[in-house]
Amino acid sequence: MSNDHPKPFHIAILGGGTAGWMAAIYMQHKWQDKNIHITLIESPDIGIVGVGEGSTPSLKNFFDDVEIAERDWMPRCNATYKVGIRFDGWSSEPGFESYRHPFPSQLDVYSSNGLGQYCHLRRAGFDINPHPDQFFIQSHLAEKNFSPLSADNFPFTNSYGYHFDSGLLGQYLSEVAVDRGVTHIQGEVFEVTQNKNGHLESLLFKNNDSLYADFFVDCTGFSGFLIQKKLAVPFKSFSDNLFNDSAVVMPTAAGEPLRTETISTALSHGWAWDIPLTNRTGNGYVYSSNYCDADAAETELRKKLNCLDSDTEARHLKMKVGRVEKYWSHNCLAVGLSQGFIEPLEATALHIVQVTILEFMLNFEAGGFTDKNRDKYNQIINNRFEGVRDYIVAHYRINSRTDTAYWRDNANNQSLSDSLIGLLNAWTGGLKHDIDQEIARQNIGSYFPLDSWRILFSGYGFFPKQPLKAVNSDPSLFDMAKHRDFIRGCALNYKQQAHQL
Ligand SMILES: Cc1cc2nc3c(=O)[nH]c(=O)nc-3n(C[C@H](O)[C@H](O)[C@H](O)COP(=O)(O)OP(=O)(O)OC[C@H]3O[C@@H](n4cnc5c(N)ncnc54)[C@H](O)[C@@H]3O)c2cc1C
Incomplete structure (x- = not known):
């Protein structure tokens, strides 16, 4: 795309859920100096899915990127800070009935070493407790109901996400978008015209209006009105290893x-x-x-x-769990539930929305409508989807509940990706080729990093049945008592979250 379009380039975003408004604000904000006109269309009769109340830390990046302050949006959306997720009852291993998956903190440079060493020793058969909660500052903050924001003079920062009312967030974002120049139309689209190459041309409304655009963003939720129904991009279900629907x-x-x-x-x-x-x-x-x-x-x-x-x-x-085979097809990009959904266990949907939009904007700016561009882009988003899915599937695969067929079938499920099999094998079989090397080999550390995998496995008490043989003998054992004191001392710089910001 160049800056000097002779006439405005029209982008039509169909759908006014969180995905649609996030796409509108990102594009309006980042392309404001280009000759681009953005219109968002939504049908009040169809409405939004209206769930999705937790985020990862990447939602903070969205607000920072588009210059929306917490003091403005959080009170409007009844939002709270989120330092991580606690998993209760997923494992029946004694001592591991509950664990936390905290978001990262700068202090984790110390914590990660400790967890890594304790896991290593435990997998080698030593009688040592590697429960992840004891290592991480954000797990400690969660236990105390502390906010992730520290005193001004404390030099370390934490990543954090949010909890929010998704209906109110959509409403708030719509106001910001319209205020910043996005055109908002309420109406239901029932048909779409295409040119002889299959590119989308115009949206036809139930009230007989029509809207032409150069590019279309499908944010129509589970229906995938443009990408799935009109462009017939196939949907790949994940039901073989994510059972929840x-x-x-x-x-x-x-x-x-x-x-x-x-x-x-x-x-x-x-x-x-x-x-x-x-x-x-x-x-x-x-x-x-x-x-x-x-x-x-x-x-x-x-x-x-x-x-x-x-x-x-x-x-x-x-819930329709799976993904489309292409997110960018012809002159249409699918964002949000229309592109697919991995069940909400780690609250990753809006994170994928962000990656989908930002990666698209980079690729689009770099080269516009070339097949090469689209293919490269679709591969990047596919990898992200599969990478996130593997982490969620791992929760079910390593569960040790036996109370219902649901949990037993999950634990026995053999429908696993090669990537996940590689990670499980590295954890249960390989101090020589360990999980850090396997993550690096697969180049998947940007989906869920090493700490997340170690926290997941050790949090479930999931260790090799037989002690692993080769041990890298580290002469100095991580000093847990000292580390606990350190974490407690650091936590003095935090306080409980207030109901009002
Ligand atoms: C049970 C559940 C729990 C979830 N939990 C989380 C979570 O914790 N964290 C997280 O990040 N995500 C979560 N999600 C996902 C999250 O809800 C969605 O990613 C997010 O709300 C974005 O939805 P959307 O905008 O893609 O679709 P929707 O909210 O469904 O919006 C679709 C829009 O398209 C419009 N539309 C559709 N068809 C037409 C048409 N023909 N003409 C005009 N307009 C049309 C509708 O009017 C609506 O505005 C959860 C989802 C489910 C189902």
């Missing part, structure tokens, strides 16, 4: 004090999230309809929340 959702009162972590609790046929917002707690049970029907899932969630007799209505949703 349904969710039931209901809010409860806000907790006190406000937590700074998501809790993910394993239930009979899936898991339940518990997300603290300033005005309520978001809850949902993600389950597989092959093992459990909607009524049973709702009853189990209500029991967990102690509200079997409450009048609060539960909302039931279906």
